[in-house]
Amino acid sequence: MMQNVEKIALVGAGLVGSLMAIYLAKRGYKVDLYERRRDMRKGSADAGRSINLALSNRGLRPLKEVGLNEAAKKMVIPMQGRMMHDHKGSLTFQPYGRLGQAINSISRGGLNELLMNEAEKLGVKIHFDHLCTGIDFEKNLLSFDVNGKEIEQSADIIIGSDGAFSVVRGFMQRTDRFNFSQYYIEHGYKELSIPPAPNNGFKIDKNALHIWPRGNYMLIALPNLDGSFTVTLFFPFNGQPSFDTLQTRDDVEQFFKEVFPDAYELMPTLADDFQTNPTSSLVTVKSYPWVKNKTLIIGDASHAIVPFYGQGMNSGFEDCRILNALLDQHQDNWDVVLQKFNETRKPDVDAISDLALQNFIEMRDLVADEDFLLRKKIEARLHELYPEKWTPLYSMVTFNEDIRYSEALNIGRRQKEIMDEVMRSPDIENTWEELDFKNIVEKLEV
């Protein structure tokens, strides 16, 4: 039997670490949250990570559980669908789900501050400038470098929430039989900007996630509260065209003018931004097991994913919710909870990891494809007619937080098989409205 757990140390005060600290403080634990950076609330730019994120149901539910739902909602701009921009700047809108369903653009920094403030209010002690330099998994000891001084801290439970390049995971990796992979895609990203219209107005529709799909690459834009849009170019590192071929200001201006003409008009600081802002890489990290004695890793530390399903933060927040639910269910018996979390959560994060990689192809290429758009139309109709029986994959992942990721992936695969068959019907473009929708939905039930 495990000894009494009183003191919990979290490494990494990002979004997931701060939310987990709140949950644990509310359960009555003494929580220390260690962060290698300085306090972001005292002003600092955080290079290399995205400025805004899409918060959806799986992220909202835990915020609701800890009572931060309303505060968070004041910080978001709902995006009801994708706004596609073609080569000529013509627009097409694709709703994400049913009326009232939306994903929410939110500032990473703003949300992180909200969570840290709440954590401190609940008695969590946040230790900034603490770089983790070692973990003794047997003795449950953490070492930190604090401004050049080495200190040691102990805890009954240690949780690593220190992101895709987790130091805690790094130490686990040195122990025997720890499975681990990191795979980079061929694309990187660079953040750019569309400034606000006069009086904090928005230069393009603010209630949409804007996409300029261009086959092998794409540009996207998410709105910010001040009227600006954060624009992100997802682009190959090498090849033609690529970051490699856009070397001079002229290269950049030429390329954008030609390929994203309507966006180009809205980006007066394009060439400067392009040269100043870093080009960042995109990695998928998998690891297992996530538990080593009394140390656990959560969020990006155990399962970093690419951003194309908008589920990185959302899945990390869901980790926190599920860990908390297991603590409820097992009366805070951490031995049991750590093992259950490890075993039951793994297939779900593997599922969203794969879905996120697949969705890049959908976003950058298929969203402008006739066949794909027709599939979406038919699936939307199926959902409209049988809302309880046929929910499109995107909606299951984004709006149905009661469906596990792994379940969504499986149902989605079955739906795809059925839709592949439907799409082979003769003259489907013109006859789809006459399909036997009842029969299609019933296939899913077998």
Added chain:
Amino acid sequence: MMQNVEKIALVGAGLVGSLMAIYLAKRGYKVDLYERRRDMRKGSADAGRSINLALSNRGLRPLKEVGLNEAAKKMVIPMQGRMMHDHKGSLTFQPYGRLGQAINSISRGGLNELLMNEAEKLGVKIHFDHLCTGIDFEKNLLSFDVNGKEIEQSADIIIGSDGAFSVVRGFMQRTDRFNFSQYYIEHGYKELSIPPAPNNGFKIDKNALHIWPRGNYMLIALPNLDGSFTVTLFFPFNGQPSFDTLQTRDDVEQFFKEVFPDAYELMPTLADDFQTNPTSSLVTVKSYPWVKNKTLIIGDASHAIVPFYGQGMNSGFEDCRILNALLDQHQDNWDVVLQKFNETRKPDVDAISDLALQNFIEMRDLVADEDFLLRKKIEARLHELYPEKWTPLYSMVTFNEDIRYSEALNIGRRQKEIMDEVMRSPDIENTWEELDFKNIVEKLEV
């Protein structure tokens, strides 16, 4: 254009590092070989790594190229096939290839000493007790801890040949866009022993690799020159039965007596060996790219594989041969050679990595399966009738060093499809000799 290369540093003086050092010294480079261990030739046990290995054609060819073929041949015991031991101790022999084809049991330590001696003879300086603690990939600098003292060394080219847990690869992993995975299988292994018969005789057939296949696990034995056999148990860590369930001396004795009765009779020190020798894990490591500026990783450092195809050392030796051939081909233009090696060799080591995992199932389970044995018989006949047109996969990998691993994998897949079809012929067990073998072989040519 790359500056002149004169000085090459290798990290890791194991089998692959020592052979590579020989190749490079023969080309006229000044070669330093750094090794974290003490000099094994001065006596030291090397726990946690297998005692003997199966040297086959891909390993013999480079030894021949550097003139060590004859010396190595004096150290080997040829094994012409598998000797299967069933539950009752009954024996079945399956030849590996045609008459005269064999894999060769050789002592890891003995071969390593041969290679180190030859390297030194050619002017290679081996620096023992040098633990690599850092690499500056830009400045081409290596740091070492030498008995507690930190020293720095530079080189024009750095090659990491420091094994599955490579320190050089570890430093590469910290740089951006380095793909990496390490996956452990559910099985571990433990080395045991059958002592020699009187006067260095052999208690079982010395010219075979002995296997006790038992479905989910197996025991194997390879002969040593002194008449003993090194016995290895490949066994799950957990479950029933597993290392976890064999805790006491009695558990071990009981289990072996029941499951490997004929081996049990030959192992007087079984219970002692079992408790003294470590239980080791089995990992597959993949990484890419293998080149960072002027540093390259080879052998297990870039692609550690499980031992079930007997190709770990052989593929590492082949790395050396191919790197040397590229240096020939490109007049020692290292810029070109490093990139070519990186790109062309990767699909081959991925192929043998997958084949090695698959072969575990074959060894521990299928070798005792009727359907499998019939397939082998039909394939042997095909090879006998059409030796140029149909070579079984095992032979391509083991005896045909001119066929790339990736090519062997592809041909093997096609052969499997054809054989799946052949095996569906009615009453195949009794009619196989009447098959239209010419027709079968021709299917492979399309």
